[in-house]
Amino acid sequence: xxxxxxxxxxYSEVTPKALYFNRRKFLTAIPAAFLGxxxxxxxxxxxxxxxxxxxxxxxxxxxxVTHYNNFYEFGVPKDAPARYxxxxxxxxxxxxxxxxxxxxxxxxxxxxxxxxxxxERIYRHRCVEGWSIVVPWAGYSLSALLKQAEPTPxxxxxxxxxxxxxxxxxxxxxSGLDFPYIEGLRMDEAMHPLTMLxxxxxxxxxxxxxxxxxxxxxxxxxxxxxxxxxVKIKLVEKQPPCTWNIxxxxxYGFYSNVNPAVPNPRYSQATERRLGEFRRRPTLPFNGYADxxxxxxxxxxxxxxx
Amino acid sequence: xxxxRWTKGxxxxxxxxxxARLAWRxxxxxxxxxxxxxxxxxxxDWAIRFVVATLAISPLRKLLHLPDLIRFRRMxxxxxxxxxxxxxxxxxxxxxxxxxxxxLADFTKRRFIIAGLVAYLSMVPLAxxxxxxxxxxxxxxxxxLLHRLIYVTGIAxxxxxxxxxxxxxxxxxxxxxxxAVLLAYRTAAALWTRRAPAVS
Numbered sequence: 001x002x003x004x005x006x007x008x009x010x011y012s013e014v015t016p017k018a019l020y021f022n023r024r025k026f027l028t029a030i031p032a033a034f035l036g037x038x039x040x041x042x043x044x045x046x047x048x049x050x051x052x053x054x055x056x057x058x059x060x061x062x063x064x065v066t067h068y069n070n071f072y073e074f075g076v077p078k079d080a081p082a083r084y085x086x087x088x089x090x091x092x093x094x095x096x097x098x099x100x101x102x103x104x105x106x107x108x109x110x111x112x113x114x115x116x117x118x119x120e121r122i123y124r125h126r127c128v129e130g131w132s133i134v135v136p137w138a139g140y141s142l143s144a145l146l147k148q149a150e151p152t153p154x155x156x157x158x159x160x161x162x163x164x165x166x167x168x169x170x171x172x173x174x175s176g177l178d179f180p181y182i183e184g185l186r187m188d189e190a191m192h193p194l195t196m197l198x199x200x201x202x203x204x205x206x207x208x209x210x211x212x213x214x215x216x217x218x219x220x221x222x223x224x225x226x227x228x229x230x231v232k233i234k235l236v237e238k239q240p241p242c243t244w245n246i247x248x249x250x251x252y253g254f255y256s257n258v259n260p261a262v263p264n265p266r267y268s269q270a271t272e273r274r275l276g277e278f279r280r281r282p283t284l285p286f287n288g289y290a291d292x293x294x295x296x297x298x299x300x301x302x303x304x305x306x
Numbered sequence: 307x308x309x310x311r312w313t314k315g316x317x318x319x320x321x322x323x324x325x326a327r328l329a330w331r332x333x334x335x336x337x338x339x340x341x342x343x344x345x346x347x348x349x350x351d352w353a354i355r356f357v358v359a360t361l362a363i364s365p366l367r368k369l370l371h372l373p374d375l376i377r378f379r380r381m382x383x384x385x386x387x388x389x390x391x392x393x394x395x396x397x398x399x400x401x402x403x404x405x406x407x408x409x410l411a412d413f414t415k416r417r418f419i420i421a422g423l424v425a426y427l428s429m430v431p432l433a434x435x436x437x438x439x440x441x442x443x444x445x446x447x448x449x450x451l452l453h454r455l456i457y458v459t460g461i462a463x464x465x466x467x468x469x470x471x472x473x474x475x476x477x478x479x480x481x482x483x484x485x486a487v488l489l490a491y492r493t494a495a496a497l498w499t500r501r502a503p504a505v506s
Contacts, residue, residue, distance in 0.1 A: 060339075063339070064339040067338070067339055068338065068339040068340060072473070072474075076473075076474040078338065078339075078340070079338065129472075131340055131343070174474060174476060175473055175474050176473035176474045176475055177473050247473055248472070248473075263415065265415075265416070265417070266416055266417075266418055266469070266470070267416075268408060268411060268412065268415075268416075270408065271405075271408065273340070273342065273343075273401075275339045275340055276339070278342075278400075279403055280401075280402075280403065280405075
């Protein structure tokens, strides 16, 4: 079976010495890579700051995280996105921040790369299907972007929209879902420092099958809340519709916080299998982030708001 | 050709090929990042295929005028049970690791598991009484009546699969259509033979 990386070895630490000392040249190489017609997946992201949010748990292998994906636009089987997303064009790219904001803006990936210092955050990621992984993401708190847009008092929720192009994603129609993929968070959830605007993983820009070039990462919610390949972030007054919630409202609630006490009709949710481990392990409330986020839901019946 | 002893042996080996492929993938460590899930799905896929194949034998015998196909019915049925047993054991032993508490919860709360359990349990008496000795002991008519349980198996496996998938229902609908056609054929044939004597 697979061999997990030791948790204390970070990508920044394994960067070859020559490259490390050649930093200037390295940095100037990044925009050049961005200019390439193909996706710029796999471009190294140097100098990622460490984050106190990181877990010390063993990371999953890059191979696991890139060959076991739910990205239905590129096919339903877990190995489909790795195969069919390889030529996904992610350059040029525009992420539009709009809605109830004083400063709507269309961002390029270059803009986003320089909007805030990129951090490496090693998060647990728990899928509603009962498996989990540990991934070193690269990015920063979504709040940095939202603050720049200056939300108005009307901004109560944030609606996310993923890219959809039936030409590039011919398998999407077989999935039975409606696209583009849409997701949503409450404003306080979106502003929570753990909520990440993610531009990379394992010290590189995101591979296409993991949501290149920019995605959301909300580590205390089931994985489907972390929408991939974002093109639009809209601040709105009312709770926005979400793809899986539309498809099956009994199973996928708007909140979808990881909760071992609230079973999904088809999965118990009490346990999970960490990829690479044989035995299931108990699932933790809020995926182990209860200390940071449980207070967001004070007074809420989490069985009702699942 | 269908009557040849060699054909039966060859078909038997063909039916074992999926298992051999699984064993090879296990040997080479090629079981995806989630091996237990992969094995569960792989064995489940082959179980449902063999259930459909078993149900297809009787109609195909008549439609294609190939009565000798009957020689493969028991084999297909037992292979369905073989792959279903691997499927069930993988879920029970590897996925749930004999966690009886969670397994019991699944049996009472998860409808796709209940349908899967019905499908599997309905196959057990069929596998046990699949021998010539049991046909004799039960008598042909009673044996045949008992083995109509396969209709329950066919419906239950499709329901199990349909309730299991999240949004892509193409394969469950595909197998469901096959089972529906095969059962509809039997119903039509039964109605026809029942009516036939009255007409004459």
